[in-house]
Structures are given as C-alpha cells and as structure tokens.
Amino acid sequence: MITKKILINKGIICELVDNREDAIDLVRKSKFDLVLMDAHLPGINGTITTELIRIFDKTTPIIAFTAITLHENRKMLLSFGMNEVITKPFAPEEFYITIAEYI
Structure with missing residues (x-):
C-alpha cells in the first residue's frame, strides 16, 4: 500500500x-x-467498522480515507465517529499535516 510506504x-x-x-x-x-x-x-x-470501534474506544482518532469528493461526504463520515477525512488522491505533505494534528 502506498500510504504505508509514505508513513x-x-x-x-x-x-x-x-x-x-x-x-x-x-x-x-x-x-x-x-x-x-x-x-x-x-x-x-469503514463507516460501520468505525461505529463498532467507537463502542469500546471513544478516544483514538480515526481518519477516513475516501476517493469520493469531500464536500459530499465529510459530514456523513464524521457522523460515524471519524475525526477527520482525507480524500484520495492526496498530497503527502498535506497528509502529514492532517495526521500530525491528531498524534
């Protein structure tokens, strides 16, 4: 996975x-x-998986990856317990800035 290599x-x-x-x-x-x-x-x-994780872990930040346009889905994804949304494709530097806000 490209994201793993970037990390x-x-x-x-x-x-x-x-x-x-x-x-x-x-x-x-x-x-x-x-x-x-x-x-x-x-x-x-991932939305249902996030809901299930939130049953026992309400504090670990969860950031969603999605290839769908941000303005259409951000509110919906956040409603499942995600803390932030990153749309694919993404610029690595913007990706680092976003995750740095949560770690």
Whole structure:
C-alpha cells in the first residue's frame, strides 16, 4: 500500500489489516495513536467498522480515507465517529499535516 510506504518514510510505525474483524480486534488489543480507515473499501465498510470501534474506544482518532469528493461526504463520515477525512488522491505533505494534528 502506498500510504504505508509514505508513513514508513516519515518514520511512522504502522499496522495494515484488510478486513473489519482484524481491524476491530487489533484496535481492541493494542494502543494506537491514530487509525486510518478506508471509508469505502469493498467488503470492509469503514463507516460501520468505525461505529463498532467507537463502542469500546471513544478516544483514538480515526481518519477516513475516501476517493469520493469531500464536500459530499465529510459530514456523513464524521457522523460515524471519524475525526477527520482525507480524500484520495492526496498530497503527502498535506497528509502529514492532517495526521500530525491528531498524534
């Protein structure tokens, strides 16, 4: 994943999962500074995953990734418990600035 490479290049340690169950399990068992959540990945549905995480973790920041236009979905994504929204494609420097606000 390109995003993981971008994070590693900045010295950020990250975990990558590809399904809802693993994401929920990992957040439940580990302490993270931040969760990056693909909002519309087929088969995962990041919005529902975020709602389920928020049942037991109300404080870890969750930032949504979405390829859909920001003005159409920002309010909806935030309503599921996400703290911020980053639209794809994104400029790496803007990405770093956004995540730095939460870690």
